[in-house]
Amino acid sequence: MVNQKKARWRRLDNAAKLYSAASNKRDTRVFRFYCELKEEVRKELLQEALDQTVETFPMFLMVLRKGLFWHYLEPCNLHPVVKEEYKEPCSRLYVKDKKTLLFEVTYYKKRINFEVFHVLTDGTGATEFLKELVSNYLYLAHQKEGLEPVSMLPEDMTVQDQESDSFLKYYSKDQKRPKEKKTRAFQIRRKKKDGNHLHVHESVVSVKEVLKRSRELGVSMTVFLTAVFLKAIHEEMSKMQEKKPIVLMVPVNLRKFFPSTSMLNFFNWIEPGYDFSKRDRSFEEVLGYTKDFFEEQLTKEKMSAHINDLLALELHPILRLAPLELKNLCIHAGAKFSEKNTTAIFSNMSAVRMPDSYVPxxxxxxxxxxxxxxxxCLCSFEDKLSFAFTSRYDTVNIERNFYRLLKEQGITAEKVEPEFPKPQMPSEQEMKVYKVYSFLCLVLAAAMVVTDLNFHPRIRWTWFTAGGVATMWIASSIGFFKRYNLLKNVMWQLLIGSIICFIWDGFTGWHGWSADLALPILSVATLAGMFVIAKVQKSPVREYLIYEIMAAGYGLILPVILLLCGIVKKPMVSMFGALICFLFLVGVILFKGREFKEEMHKNLHV
Structure with missing residues (x-):
């Protein structure tokens, strides 16, 4: 059992900061680990097993929140619910502004699926979670047959062990590695699949066959399969394309080099590549080069130097103080740029081991x-080595080449047809409705403009109508895109609403009503609205406090600035509004001082 079951908010590890910034609807940074049983999965038992598992791994019960400088993870009271599989594999789990867990457990027939956002954990952490989940399920299902419960984790492991940031633990700013100039790698250019959906192709081979052939060649399984993958890609290249090398990204589990029980991300990668235009094309030559590359790169010194490079960039004093949105743009651009340095990805999750009594x-x-x-991606269990090719390309030639090359080495693959239910896509339907609504608003506004240009009415009601439509569209668009977080929605409505009021006031001859009345009324109304929303949703203090502070600060500072600049002509309403906001801030400090300090620390940590 794990000691000290309460998890606390935590900073993101180095890899998680990249994933939180670079993920989007298509590149979700979600991966799936699954277990295929020999029996149909029972939902109620799987739910009970999941409840037990999250007690062992409380650090998984987190939501991703946004600070001024970095994202961070915070414990939540959300309860994971088991569902029958209902969407495309590895679909988005983190939706901006939506309070959701960063993992999901589903089932389909005999399969238990564990999908997780890479911000939360890496392959090692996911493996441990799934093993615990499967062992809990099998015990519940077969305890009457004499199956004994087995602890999958060390008895003295604590939550602090699970949450430790091993990147920081092994970082040393004194150690540097020489800069290596990277060349642009060959890129697979194929037409995307219809709808750009993710396609999964799986096969199973014998672990014994692969190990036997690898040992005959004097290399490890990973080196052998890397060389096969390089050759499989090369067979699809033209003479012109051979001018660029094939480069694979191969993740490396750093726990093999540095002792760690962390369930957070703790991995590195190497990039074995081969230039077929300059080197011998034989498999033996590719294999020998790959073996030498792995031996040169997979050393503790090289891994340590790479850790230091990554952390040095993150801990740079100027970059740390850059606003989060600017960081996100830079990280996203950097991730897109670095994609050009690799052709494909090869990830070996190694062997999954379960107690002997659970294996049958x-x-x-x-x-x-x-x-x-x-x-x-591949992983093994007993004598079954499972391969899974994933892509959005309209070709399976590389997979075909890969398995043919294996067959030439005496290894036969058995193709597996993964079964997935027809996905439900409610979000796509919502977006379609929004697009129709936006088009109709555009049609109405354009019709008003054309009417005005042709008939020139004395009272420009056409322009007022067009402006009203535009205002309605802006407000409803904010509501649509920020619908997952009502408190943030209201804050955005305050900001955009006050700007729209100033614009309307300016276009109608500037009567000052926007500064004298609209701004203070909107500020106070926003504070009251946030209070009602928080009470109705029964939100904890830490979730609504930061938004109320922002609204109160906005309602205090901006009217004071406008008053000092002489823009406010009738100050009574502005002064009362600013006073209410000021008293609210004072009340927060007096009655919610501890929560206020903690929220500021989380949102402003660098």
Whole structure:
């Protein structure tokens, strides 16, 4: 059992900061680890097993929140609910402004799926969670048959062990590695699949066959399969394309080099590449080069130097103080740029081991991930090595080449047809409705402009109508895109609403009503609205306090500035509004001082 079950808010590790900034609707940075049983999954038992598992891993019960300089993870009272699989594999789990867990457990027939956003954990953490979940489920399902409960984790492990940031633990600013100039890698250019959906192709081979052939060649399994993957890609290249090397990104579990029980991200990567235009094209030559590359790169010194490079950039004093939105733009652009340095991804999750008494109930384990590129993931269980190719390209030639090359090495693959239910896409329907609504608003506004240009009415009601439509569209668009967080929605409505009021006041001859009346009334109304929303939703203080502070600060500072600048002509309403906001801020400091200090620390941490 894990000691000290309460998890606290925490900063993101180095890899999580990249994933939180670079993820989007298509590149979700979500991966799936699954277990195929020899029996149909029972929902009620899986739910009970999940409830037990999250007690062992409380650090998974987190939501991603946004600070001024960095995202951070915070404990929540959300309860994970088991569902039958209902959407495309590795779909988005983190939706901006929506309070959701960063993992999901689903089932389909005999399969238990565990999908997780890479911000929360890496392959090692996901493996441990799924193993615990499967063992809890099988015990509940077969305890009457004499199956004994087995602890999958060390008894003395604590939540602090699970949450430790091993990147920071092993960072040393004194150690640097020489800068290496990277060349642009060959990119697979194929037409995307219809609808740009993720396609998964799986096969199973014998672990013994792969190990036997690898040992005959004097290399590890990973080196052998990397060389096969390089050759499989090369067979699809033209003479012109051979001018660029094939480069694979191969993740490396740093726990093999640095002792760590952390369930957070703690991995690195190497980039074995081969230039077929300058080197011998034989498999033996590719294999020998790959072996030498792995031996040179997979050293503690090289891994440590890479950690230091990554952390040095994150901890740079100027970059740390850059606003989060600016960081996100830079990280996203950097991630897109670095994609050009690799052709494909090869991820070996290694062997999954379960207690002997549980093995007879399990068919196999498998893993795959959402990716903008071609990716090959594999893991093994007993003598079954599961391969999974994922891509959005309209071709399976590289997979075909890969398995043919394996067959030439004496290894036969058994194709597996993964079964997925027809996905439900409510979000796509919502977006379609919004687009129709936006088009109708545009039609009405354009009609008013054309009417005005043709008939020139004495009272420009056409322009007022067009402006009203535009105002309605802006307000409703904010409501639509910020619908997952009502408190943030209201704050945005305050900001945009006050700007629109100033614009209307300016276009109608500037009577000053926007500064004298609209701004203070909107500010006070926003504070009251936030209070009602928080009470109705029964939100904890930490969730609504920061938005109320922002609204009160806005309602205090801006009217005072306008008053000092002489823009406010009738100050009575502005002064009362500013006074209410000031008293609110004083009340927060007096009665919610501890929560206020903690929220400021979380949102302003650098």
């Amino acid at each position: 109930y399990i068919e196999r384990f498998g893993v795959f991930t959402n990716t903008p590129k071609l990716e090959l």
